[in-house]
Amino acid sequence: MTDRPRQAVRTPTLxxxxxxxxxxxxxxxxxxxxxxxxxxxxxxVVREAVAATGYTPNRAARSLVTKRTGSIAxxxxxxxxxxxxxxxxxxxxxxxxxxxxxxxxLGIHPALLLADSDQARAQAVSFVGQGNADGALLVxxxxxxxxxxxxxxxxxxxxxxxxxxxxxxVSYVDLAHENGAALAADHLVARGCRHVASIAGxxxxxxxxxxxxxxxxxxxxxxxxYVLVAEGNFTVESGEEAMxxxxxxxxxxxxxxxxxxxxxxxxxxxxxxxxxxxxRDVAVIGFDDSSxxxxxxxxxxxxxxxxxxAEMARLLLRHIEDPSGPPTSVIFDPVLVVRDTA
Amino acid sequence: MTDRPRQAVRTPTLxxxxxxxxxxxxxxxxxxxxxxxxxxxxxxVVREAVAATGYTPNRAARSLVTKRTGSIAxxxxxxxxxxxxxxxxxxxxxxxxxxxxxxxxLGIHPALLLADSDQARAQAVSFVGQGNADGALLVxxxxxxxxxxxxxxxxxxxxxxxxxxxxxxVSYVDLAHENGAALAADHLVARGCRHVASIAGxxxxxxxxxxxxxxxxxxxxxxxxYVLVAEGNFTVESGEEAMxxxxxxxxxxxxxxxxxxxxxxxxxxxxxxxxxxxxRDVAVIGFDDSSxxxxxxxxxxxxxxxxxxAEMARLLLRHIEDPSGPPTSVIFDPVLVVRDTA
DNA sequence: TTGAAAGCGCTAACAG
DNA sequence: CTGTTAGCGCTTTCAA
Numbered sequence: 001m002t003d004r005p006r007q008a009v010r011t012p013t014l015x016x017x018x019x020x021x022x023x024x025x026x027x028x029x030x031x032x033x034x035x036x037x038x039x040x041x042x043x044x045v046v047r048e049a050v051a052a053t054g055y056t057p058n059r060a061a062r063s064l065v066t067k068r069t070g071s072i073a074x075x076x077x078x079x080x081x082x083x084x085x086x087x088x089x090x091x092x093x094x095x096x097x098x099x100x101x102x103x104x105x106l107g108i109h110p111a112l113l114l115a116d117s118d119q120a121r122a123q124a125v126s127f128v129g130q131g132n133a134d135g136a137l138l139v140x141x142x143x144x145x146x147x148x149x150x151x152x153x154x155x156x157x158x159x160x161x162x163x164x165x166x167x168x169x170v171s172y173v174d175l176a177h178e179n180g181a182a183l184a185a186d187h188l189v190a191r192g193c194r195h196v197a198s199i200a201g202x203x204x205x206x207x208x209x210x211x212x213x214x215x216x217x218x219x220x221x222x223x224x225x226y227v228l229v230a231e232g233n234f235t236v237e238s239g240e241e242a243m244x245x246x247x248x249x250x251x252x253x254x255x256x257x258x259x260x261x262x263x264x265x266x267x268x269x270x271x272x273x274x275x276x277x278x279x280r281d282v283a284v285i286g287f288d289d290s291s292x293x294x295x296x297x298x299x300x301x302x303x304x305x306x307x308x309x310a311e312m313a314r315l316l317l318r319h320i321e322d323p324s325g326p327p328t329s330v331i332f333d334p335v336l337v338v339r340d341t342a
Numbered sequence: 343m344t345d346r347p348r349q350a351v352r353t354p355t356l357x358x359x360x361x362x363x364x365x366x367x368x369x370x371x372x373x374x375x376x377x378x379x380x381x382x383x384x385x386x387v388v389r390e391a392v393a394a395t396g397y398t399p400n401r402a403a404r405s406l407v408t409k410r411t412g413s414i415a416x417x418x419x420x421x422x423x424x425x426x427x428x429x430x431x432x433x434x435x436x437x438x439x440x441x442x443x444x445x446x447x448l449g450i451h452p453a454l455l456l457a458d459s460d461q462a463r464a465q466a467v468s469f470v471g472q473g474n475a476d477g478a479l480l481v482x483x484x485x486x487x488x489x490x491x492x493x494x495x496x497x498x499x500x501x502x503x504x505x506x507x508x509x510x511x512v513s514y515v516d517l518a519h520e521n522g523a524a525l526a527a528d529h530l531v532a533r534g535c536r537h538v539a540s541i542a543g544x545x546x547x548x549x550x551x552x553x554x555x556x557x558x559x560x561x562x563x564x565x566x567x568y569v570l571v572a573e574g575n576f577t578v579e580s581g582e583e584a585m586x587x588x589x590x591x592x593x594x595x596x597x598x599x600x601x602x603x604x605x606x607x608x609x610x611x612x613x614x615x616x617x618x619x620x621x622r623d624v625a626v627i628g629f630d631d632s633s634x635x636x637x638x639x640x641x642x643x644x645x646x647x648x649x650x651x652a653e654m655a656r657l658l659l660r661h662i663e664d665p666s667g668p669p670t671s672v673i674f675d676p677v678l679v680v681r682d683t684a
Numbered sequence: 685t686t687g688a689a690a691g692c693g694c695t696a697a698c699a700g
Numbered sequence: 701c702t703g704t705t706a707g708c709g710c711t712t713t714c715a716a
Contacts, residue, residue, distance in 0.1 A: 014694065023702080024703045024704075029694070059474060063402035064400070064694070066708090066709080085435060087438040087439045089430075089435070090427070093435065094430060097430070109454060110455050112416065113451050114442050114446065130398050130401075313497075342692085356711095365687085367688095367709090367711090369685090371712085399709085402709080404709075406694085406710070407709090407711045408710085
């Protein structure tokens with residue numbers, strides 16, 4: 001209690017630990033970094049010294065010599081225009097939550113960037129290019145986002161959420177969209193639906209195409225090679241129009257699979273306007289398990305977003321660890337969430 | 343085209359710039375950092391050398407000597423339990439967006455932390471305590487969050503969104519809740535409402551209290567010193583119950599101000615169940631301008647969240663710049679968004 | 685006004 | 701297996 005340091009408490013350094021432990025700085029460094037060529041006894045001594053001094057590595061100093069920052073960037077890439085509310089989007093929210101929760105177990109906290117213009121994209125690239133982060137997690141709303149390519153071209157470690165629409169040699173996590181659609185198909189058939197249709201998403205979206213293909217294949221397996229399809233653009237309105245069109249074409253429809261929840265919700269509305277009871281007359285299944293789906297009681301196909309986000313981070317860390325490793329993709333299986341509409 | 347460097351392109355350092363400019367490292371450093379004791383001519387020479395080399399400061403090296411990181415933490419502090427979806431919350435989304443957009447103009451990208459447990463809070467504190475960030479932006483869902491105090495106790499720069507429920511000597515931005523409530527009161531009165539009631543928020547929430555007080559005061563100014571009040575807890579259900587209670591007590595009600603949108607939505611539902619037409623029979627105003635309010639066409643009081651977020655960042659940066667400055671608060675004025683319900 | 689030199693705290697050869 | 705030594709790239713006295 002008598003000999004406090006004269007000045008404001010100086011953060012302990014390696015030097016201090018070394019002195020307390022009676023070894024050299026290098027040895028302490030080795031112990032800290034888990035190099036296993038250190039005598040077991042010394043290891044213990046050092047550990048105690050670390051505890052005694054309350055030492056924590058200085059990241060700047062370490063970073064200066066290792067050329068690594070130990071942190072990563074989470075780049076959220078909305079559409080260039082309507083990106084006003086990107087961060088409020090529950091999808092981004094869940095991805096972000098998954099990433100943050102996983103990374104903090106490793107003591108790392110991602111830097112958040114928004115890439116909603118060419119300038120912002122350039123900024124994001126140079127942010128990690130200049131070594132402010134060791135790599136980037138890229139979460140785009142648009143599969144044709146130019147950002148992935150920019151990172152790959154500079155040789156910067158990056159991992160995407162969802163396969164890009166144009167092939168880029170980069171790691172990503174994605175959903176087995178076909179399987180999700182198959183889940184919906186199986187459920188509809190099991191319910192006894194005999195006249196099943198699908199509201200598909202935009203043709204330029206890989207995910208939308210996969211969902212449609214998966215649905216068709218599954219229906220074919222059930223002996224229904226032909227499926228009536230109307231195309232929407234993932235909005236509620238387009239879902240309404242598509243449903244209207246479907247009804248005009250085939251009034252006897254008793255099952256609908258929409259490629260996303262919003263369109264399913266639109267379909268629901270039109271169906272009810274036409275006096276169809278859901279699910280009794282017509283069963284409806286969406287995709288995404290978004291929050292409107294939940295509040296509307298929509299049966300839907302869910303993706304394990306948080307797990308996918310964590311895996312994304314894991315992949316990136318591995319890439320940073322071993323930059324020569326090949327691009328990898330990890331595909332997750334969806335789950336059917338049965339609620340009131342099917 | 344002939345003399346490329348033999349190895350992978352080395353990032354240019356101060357040394358390189360100095361050589362090109364024909365001056366010392368120190369001079370370049372001075373120019374970079376805007377020290378104005380440098381000869382104008384030299385200044386120009388250095389600038390050209392910087393441009394020629396494509397130099398960018400190495401943050402780790404700079405940080406090592408200045409003891410500053412040049413980055414800040416954005417700590418999102420949900421309730422300890424139900425924080426599953428914090429990042430999906432549109433409120434956090436807007437705050438985050440505002441912060442990110444403002445900071446990126448300064449080339450800084452916040453590290454995102456989630457403080458949803460004592461351990462996570464400790465981690466957040468030590469993250470900035472150990473110099474991984476120069477300060478923290480604290481966005482709590484709960485005004486009694488212990489986090490602000492933890493930061494203040496350690497003397498770490500922090501700025502809050504919203505005044506804490508217990509006084510803590512810390513800077514914050516907040517809304518003039520009273521004024522917002524007054525806006526609602528004025529609007530109701532101007533519409534001709536004669537029997538006005540309010541659904542208040544939880545009594546332990548400063549904001550809720552301010553809203554109620556502001557509403558009462560404004561009504562008093564309009565010669566209506568007495569206002570019927572029912573208390574809710576900011577959920578839709580509590581809004582329903584409160585409205586039911588209000589209707590039981592005073593069936594002649596023709597105007598309702600709810601302390602948040604969710605309760606207003608609940609009120610709306612009950613009102614309609616009872617055959618009241620809105621806004622003809624009863625006018626309803628909410629608070630927050632949340633997205634459900636928008637989709638429901640609810641008239642509501644909006645806060646300029648993005649601007650508040652930007653100001654929060656500005657305050658923090660100023661604090662980091664001058665740690666001796668006193669805590670400051672900046673209060674923003676709300677705006678009435680008139681939609682269909684009043 | 686400018687340069688030389690020290691040193692921030694750490695890791696990584698390289699000897700021993 | 702351990703210690704010595706040399707920097708990583710930058711800012712900042714201190715002299716000149």
